[in-house]
Amino acid sequence: MDKNQLQDLKILSAKIRLDVLKMLEKRGYGHLGGSLSIVELMSVLYGKQLRYDAANPKWEDRDMVVLSKGHAGPAWYSALAEQGFFDKEWLYTLNDGGTNLPSHPDRLKTPGVDMTTGSLGQGTSAAAGIATGFRMKGSGQYVYLIVGDGELNEGQCWEAFQYIAHYKLNHCVVIIDENKRQLDGTTKEIMNPFDVAEKMRAFGFHVQKVKGNDEEAIDKAIDCAKEVEDQAVCIVLDSIKGSGVPYFEQLAGNHSVKFNNDEILGANHEAIKALESFIEGGSELCTD
Numbered sequence: 421m422d423k424n425q426l427q428d429l430k431i432l433s434a435k436i437r438l439d440v441l442k443m444l445e446k447r448g449y450g451h452l453g454g455s456l457s458i459v460e461l462m463s464v465l466y467g468k469q470l471r472y473d474a475a476n477p478k479w480e481d482r483d484m485v486v487l488s489k490g491h492a493g494p495a496w497y498s499a500l501a502e503q504g505f506f507d508k509e510w511l512y513t514l515n516d517g518g519t520n521l522p523s524h525p526d527r528l529k530t531p532g533v534d535m536t537t538g539s540l541g542q543g544t545s546a547a548a549g550i551a552t553g554f555r556m557k558g559s560g561q562y563v564y565l566i567v568g569d570g571e572l573n574e575g576q577c578w579e580a581f582q583y584i585a586h587y588k589l590n591h592c593v594v595i596i597d598e599n600k601r602q603l604d605g606t607t608k609e610i611m612n613p614f615d616v617a618e619k620m621r622a623f624g625f626h627v628q629k630v631k632g633n634d635e636e637a638i639d640k641a642i643d644c645a646k647e648v649e650d651q652a653v654c655i656v657l658d659s660i661k662g663s664g665v666p667y668f669e670q671l672a673g674n675h676s677v678k679f680n681n682d683e684i685l686g687a688n689h690e691a692i693k694a695l696e697s698f699i700e701g702g703s704e705l706c707t708d
């Protein structure tokens with residue numbers, strides 16, 4: 421990837437992150453931490469790696485995304501809106517009655533969403549089935565399965581992983597968002613997943629663990645996964661829950677945030693200003 425392409429992806433990431441912050445503030449609450457941790461992944465997928473046609477979301481030869489950690493829907497919706505799947509104004513109807521953008525993704529409501537998710541664990545089986553279908557068709561399409569590290573508490577994940585590994589379904593790119601936190605604490609405290617990368621290796625996967633909020637690292641890992649033959653593939657994202665906004669990275673309860681006090685609103689407005697300035701080309705983005 422050349423410098424210009426990388427800069428384009430960084431701008432797309434900033435736009436997605438900005439949309440997430442604005443739409444959740446408008447809603448008044450929402451799944452902030454887990455949405456922000458996959459912003460760079462969404463940027464690389466929709467900005468470079470995925471095959472799709474935003475004007476024809478049901479294009480038969482498209483690649484698919486299964487966001488098994490469905491509560492991160494706001495990051496997905498933002499990526500879809502930025503790439504023209506639907507009007508950006510829709511973002512501000514998140515979770516309203518009658519909206520096309522429910523809190524958790526619904527394939528019957530949102531252009532570009534191919535699988536309904538949110539009941540944790542179930543997306544893994546769905547993606548395994550989709551990849552099996554692609555293999556039967558011989559079409560070469562990919563499905564990108566995005567799983568949370570807290571979600572690994574669900575036994576169904578491991579059942580699906582065993583199937584994907586056994587059948588060497590390497591067109592199902594399993595991406596685990598290892599942000600080390602889940603709804604009400606750290607994954608280590610709540611239900612220690614131990615060494616996720618080693619576990620996936622033990623299941624038979626080709627595993628890469630990469631910086632999870634770095635477009636270049638994610639892009640390289642996906643390129644590499646596509647080169648792997650005769651083995652299932654997994655990318656573990658070493659990510660930060662709440663990534664890109666220092667205040668939200670530190671906030672203990674950043675899984676679901678209520679925008680109901682001056683401190684939170686102030687931090688959000690500061691982050692929005694920094695992102696807007698970066699997008700306009702007026703500043704470096706500092707996330708330290």
Ligand SMILES: [Mg+2]
Nearest residue numbers: 569570599601
């Ligand atoms: Mg997590």
